[in-house]
Amino acid sequence: GQQLNQSPQSMFIQEGEDVSMNCTSSSIFNTWLWYKQDPGEGPVLLIALYKAGELTSNGRLTAQFGITRKDSFLNISASIPSDVGIYFCAGLTHFGNEKLTFGTGTRLTIIP
Amino acid sequence: DTAVSQTPKYLVTQMGNDKSIKCEQNLGHDTMYWYKQDSKKFLKIMFSYNNKELIINETVPNRFSPKSPDKAHLNLHINSLELGDSAVYFCASSQRGKFEAFFGQGTRLTVV
Numbered sequence: 001g002q003q004l005n006q007s008p009q010s011m012f013i014q015e016g017e018d019v020s021m022n023c024t025s026s027s028i029f030n031t032w033l034w035y036k037q038d039p040g041e042g043p044v045l046l047i048a049l050y051k052a053g054e055l056t057s058n059g060r061l062t063a064q065f066g067i068t069r070k071d072s073f074l075n076i077s078a079s080i081p082s083d084v085g086i087y088f089c090a091g092l093t094h095f096g097n098e099k100l101t102f103g104t105g106t107r108l109t110i111i112p
Numbered sequence: 113d114t115a116v117s118q119t120p121k122y123l124v125t126q127m128g129n130d131k132s133i134k135c136e137q138n139l140g141h142d143t144m145y146w147y148k149q150d151s152k153k154f155l156k157i158m159f160s161y162n163n164k165e166l167i168i169n170e171t172v173p174n175r176f177s178p179k180s181p182d183k184a185h186l187n188l189h190i191n192s193l194e195l196g197d198s199a200v201y202f203c204a205s206s207q208r209g210k211f212e213a214f215f216g217q218g219t220r221l222t223v224v
Contacts, residue, residue, distance in 0.1 A: 031211050033211070033212060033213075035215075037153075040217075040218075041217055041218070042116070042202050042204075042215030042216050042217050042218050043155070043202075043215045044215070045212050045213070045214065048211075048212050086153055088155065090213075092211050099145075099157050099160060099168050100157065100211070100213055101157075102154070102155040102156070104154060105153050105154070107153075
């Protein structure tokens with residue numbers, strides 16, 4: 001089946017630093033989504049990408065849909081304490097059953 | 113005004129028991145899902161319903177039975193609970209054709 005691998009698995013950064021993470025797949029996706037999960041909560045949608053090559057921003061967050069359709073990237077600029085959490089990519093194919101396949105997650109920790 | 117709400121938030125039960133988790137969404141979406149998140153935070157879809165019709169049924173044991181009385185509700189009933197069923201179960205919803213899923217807060221199920 002399809003698998004989405006996220007890297008890095010975890011990140012330890014200082015407040016104010018920029019963050020980059022990516023998600024790669026062995027299969028092509030037509031839609032990429034990025035979610036953030038806080039402890040004890042459900043994932044919250046951050047950014048949705050619908051076209052190969054698309055670059056979309058949401059405040060300090062910027063995500064890109066890779067040209068090959070097999071990857072996506074998320075950048076966070078000037079990190080703040082509330083950015084702590086687990087970031088998930090999710091991919092969707094639009095053929096047959098439409099279901100989100102989630103990545104393995106990147107856990108972001110901010111060092112005081 | 114919670115968009116996707118699940119009850120209960122925590123559920124501790126003994127092996128062999130039968131339990132249900134309820135989910136309601138007030139977003140007017142016509143597609144609802146159940147996801148399971150394991151101890152490694154991996155999110156995997158279990159079921160998808162569209163307008164009360166089962167669309168996706170992943171390789172989930174028959175002990176798990178979803179029920180959708182109307183398109184705003186999707187409940188999950190689990191028979192003969194096993195230790196391996198311990199996980200966080202998330203309900204989600206989306207508008208068909210939009211694909212961005214909105215998640216509930218999750219139900220942490222612990223089987224002892």
